[in-house]
Amino acid sequence: MGAKWVLMIMVVSSLISANVDAKKDKVCDKGWECKGSIYCCNQTISDLFQTYQFENLFAKRNSPVAHAVGFWDYRSFILASSDFQHLGFGTTGGKLMQMREVAAFLGHVGSKTSCGYGVATGGPLAWGLCYNREMSPSQSYCNPDYLYPCAPGAEYYGRGAIPVYWNFNYGAIGDGLKVDLLNHPEYLEQNATIAFQAAIWRWMTPIKKKQPSAHDVFVGNWKPTKNDTLAKRVPGFGATMNLLYGEMVCGQGEIDPMNNIISHYLYYLDLMGVGREQAGPHEVLGCGEQEAFNPNTAAATS
Numbered sequence: 065m066g067a068k069w070v071l072m073i074m075v076v077s078s079l080i081s082a083n084v085d086a087k088k089d090k091v092c093d094k095g096w097e098c099k100g101s102i103y104c105c106n107q108t109i110s111d112l113f114q115t116y117q118f119e120n121l122f123a124k125r126n127s128p129v130a131h132a133v134g135f136w137d138y139r140s141f142i143l144a145s146s147d148f149q150h151l152g153f154g155t156t157g158g159k160l161m162q163m164r165e166v167a168a169f170l171g172h173v174g175s176k177t178s179c180g181y182g183v184a185t186g187g188p189l190a191w192g193l194c195y196n197r198e199m200s201p202s203q204s205y206c207n208p209d210y211l212y213p214c215a216p217g218a219e220y221y222g223r224g225a226i227p228v229y230w231n232f233n234y235g236a237i238g239d240g241l242k243v244d245l246l247n248h249p250e251y252l253e254q255n256a257t258i259a260f261q262a263a264i265w266r267w268m269t270p271i272k273k274k275q276p277s278a279h280d281v282f283v284g285n286w287k288p289t290k291n292d293t294l295a296k297r298v299p300g301f302g303a304t305m306n307l308l309y310g311e312m313v314c315g316q317g318e319i320d321p322m323n324n325i326i327s328h329y330l331y332y333l334d335l336m337g338v339g340r341e342q343a344g345p346h347e348v349l350g351c352g353e354q355e356a357f358n359p360n361t362a363a364a365t366s
């Protein structure tokens with residue numbers, strides 16, 4: 065019996081190593097934009113999403129009444145995304161899913177940085193990337209924190225493409241990006257590449273261990289547990305809002321803050337030529353019925 069088992073183990077282990085080798089073979093190198101991962105074998109974001117599309121989506125950002133004129137540009141977004149494409153950002157699941165993910169991520173960005181209201185020219189959805197910071201902060205968002213104590217004089221009001229608030233969030237994102245945001249929160253309103261990197265990092269990173277990221281729930285990397293199903297959390301765009309904003313946006317029925325984010329996503333799908341009908345049914349688009357993944361905690365952003 066001994067010999068038989070040894071043989072079987074050898075066969076199994078050689079199958080495993082053959083499988084690993086097959087995976088290794090698929091790793092691709094597309095230079096600065098995507099390197100050293102299976103995801104890089106697919107098209108990269110700049111193949112699918114080009115300058116003119118960025119200009120269409122954020123058509124009003126440099127109009128004289130906007131609040132971050134000259135700050136945001138396509139190049140910064142592509143540079144920032146180059147750090148995350150090898151992890152699957154905008155490179156997962158084939159062209160349609162890739163474009164949907166870019167639209168979904170930018171839908172959050174557009175909604176959170178918009179200064180468009182009902183009367184705005186071009187319509188309220190044309191004003192994404194109007195801001196790069198909170199205009200009249202009512203406080204400095206400093207909370208005693210052992211890991212990420214506030215730097216003297218620093219203010220941690222909302223800044224960036226998906227605004228970051230609070231010292232502990234600046235600290236955690238700074239660690240993730242290897243940029244000292246705790247001591248230099250102002251980087252997020254001075255450098256659009258860093259501002260986009262911070263937002264993509266948040267999109268790609270679970271808030272807690274064992275939780276999915278917004279990316280995971282969107283591209284289908286996540287299988288809901290029984291608890292998730294009981295809490296009405298299903299894979300899709302709605303769950304991205306749940307992870308990014310929790311109870312502020314989700315579990316409250318059809319509220320404006322939720323519908324505004326969805327509207328930006330759908331508008332961008334149309335402008336990118338994908339079409340809003342590719343967004344899927346309203347049950348997966350919204351999170352009005354979902355319980356928060358992280359109840360009663362300040363969600364990582366806003």
Ligand SMILES: *[C@@H]1O[C@H](CO)[C@@H](O)[C@H](O)[C@H]1NC(C)=O
Nearest residue numbers: 102103106155156157158159
């Ligand atoms: C690459 O795209 C194909 C379809 O075009 C898709 O089936 C596959 O999952 C993608 N690969 C990765 C690693 O996402």
Ligand SMILES: *[C@@H]1O[C@H](CO)[C@@H](O)[C@H](O)[C@H]1NC(C)=O
Nearest residue numbers: 243254255256257258259261
């Ligand atoms: C903005 O940040 C990026 C990434 O850290 C860096 O490469 C670039 O030099 C910065 N740009 C400016 C003008 O400081």
Ligand SMILES: *[C@@H]1O[C@H](CO)[C@@H](O)[C@H](O)[C@H]1NC(C)=O
Nearest residue numbers: 274288289290291292294295
């Ligand atoms: C499911 O929820 C219950 C009650 O909140 C909790 O005790 C349990 O640990 C959860 N299970 C998982 C797998 O998260």
